[in-house]
Amino acid sequence: DRPVPAASTTDPAVHDSAFLRAARGEEVPHTPVWFMRQAGRSLPEYRKVRQGVAMLESCMRPDLVVEITMQPVRRYGVDAAIFFSDIVLPLKAVGVDLDIVPGVGPVVAKPVATLEDVAAIPDLTPGHVSFVTESVQRLVGELGATPLIGFAGAPFTVASYLVEGGPSKEHAKTKAMMFGAPDVWDALMRKIAGISAAYLQVQVDAGASAVQLFDSWAGAMAPADYRRYVMPYSSEVLAHAGTLGVPRIHFGVGTGELLGLMGEAGADVVGVDWRVPLDEGVRRVGGRVVQGNLDPSLVFAPTEVMLERAADVLERGRSAPGHIFNLGHGVMPSTDPDQLARLTDFVHEHSAR
Numbered sequence: 001d002r003p004v005p006a007a008s009t010t011d012p013a014v015h016d017s018a019f020l021r022a023a024r025g026e027e028v029p030h031t032p033v034w035f036m037r038q039a040g041r042s043l044p045e046y047r048k049v050r051q052g053v054a055m056l057e058s059c060m061r062p063d064l065v066v067e068i069t070m071q072p073v074r075r076y077g078v079d080a081a082i083f084f085s086d087i088v089l090p091l092k093a094v095g096v097d098l099d100i101v102p103g104v105g106p107v108v109a110k111p112v113a114t115l116e117d118v119a120a121i122p123d124l125t126p127g128h129v130s131f132v133t134e135s136v137q138r139l140v141g142e143l144g145a146t147p148l149i150g151f152a153g154a155p156f157t158v159a160s161y162l163v164e165g166g167p168s169k170e171h172a173k174t175k176a177m178m179f180g181a182p183d184v185w186d187a188l189m190r191k192i193a194g195i196s197a198a199y200l201q202v203q204v205d206a207g208a209s210a211v212q213l214f215d216s217w218a219g220a221m222a223p224a225d226y227r228r229y230v231m232p233y234s235s236e237v238l239a240h241a242g243t244l245g246v247p248r249i250h251f252g253v254g255t256g257e258l259l260g261l262m263g264e265a266g267a268d269v270v271g272v273d274w275r276v277p278l279d280e281g282v283r284r285v286g287g288r289v290v291q292g293n294l295d296p297s298l299v300f301a302p303t304e305v306m307l308e309r310a311a312d313v314l315e316r317g318r319s320a321p322g323h324i325f326n327l328g329h330g331v332m333p334s335t336d337p338d339q340l341a342r343l344t345d346f347v348h349e350h351s352a353r
């Protein structure tokens with residue numbers, strides 16, 4: 001009793017794409033590949049269209065979202081596009097006072113500390129993000145057979161920005177709330193889970209054919225605390241996404257000890273960073289499909305070294321029911337796009353069945 005598939009996945013070419021076949025654990029003509037943060041500062045064509053346009057403004061302009069999302073698809077021939085946006089965009093859309101500051105990241109004007117602060121954050125309705133609906137619809141038309149991945153931030157990672165007020169290494173205030181004010185924590189995590197679930201649904205309703213939940217900073221948690229304070233809320237988002245009929249990818253950084261739980265949270269595909277050998281990752285996620293996991297720094301090595309390591313990742317990925325090749329985290333801005341072009345071609349050729 002599979003849920004009703006989204007409109008885009010009823011397009012047979014998209015449905016049978018290597019990316020979606022791999023995500024479902026089916027046979028593939030080659031291992032599909034895409035790169036987290038494939039759009040963005042590593043591309044000269046991105047820097048050009050972003051000139052004079054602030055990050056969040058660019059996310060709200062369908063012409064720019066479509067162009068920027070298409071750029072890496074055109075350049076590399078990757079097997080999937082990822083919607084150009086940011087994990088804090090839905091908060092901005094509902095009215096949270098925040099900005100993405102160049103060279104810093106998301107900065108929140110009034111960090112969240114109390115139940116009143118949480119209550120002041122509105123729930124997300126499709127009307128808040130009509131520009132997302134329009135952008136996704138236009139993109140799906142342009143992408144043809146290439147699937148579009150929609151995404152949202154997982155509650156913990158988004159909460160960290162809201163509570164800390166900006167990027168943080170230690171997440172100390174966030175953990176202080178988690179351990180010291182569990183009622184506020186629960187209210188905040190529920191609020192974000194609702195926003196992220198609604199935001200994913202908007203993207204799938206408009207034509208996205210897979211979703212990725214980014215819990216980039218989940219690796220800051222010990223497993224028992226992850227299970228108690230983080231996992232239930234991510235599960236809520238993933239359960240809702242499960243009703244939409246598209247594969248769900250669950251990703252975090254430094255999550256070696258959490259991979260089993262991240263799979264159990266309700267993911268079809270678990271992203272593995274480069275610190276865990278991919279075949280070991282496959283064991284830890286309990287036979288789920290995996291995504292990853294070349295060290296993003298390897299693009300700075302000589303090409304033959306990078307490709308040798310990519311071959312090793314492909315080999316280890318064969319122990320999974322399905323493997324989607326990716327970097328272990330996002331493309332770094334100083335990456336040479338020609339290296340990613342060579343990497344894409346290599347993955348396609350080396351894995352051709």
Ligand code: 1CP
Nearest residue numbers: 036037038039040055082084085086087105167214216330
């Ligand atoms: O591949 C693509 O097209 C990238 C689209 C994308 C995605 C998936 C952007 C654009 N942001 C994100 C998600 C995101 N944003 C994550 C999860 C993914 C990850 O772990 O890399 C996180 C943690 C953020 C928060 C964020 N936004 C940061 C990190 C700050 C920190 O805490 O260290 C930063 C620097 C941003 C800004 C941002 N988002 C996206 C871009 C291209 C940029 C750079 C700003 C710019 O180009 O002006």
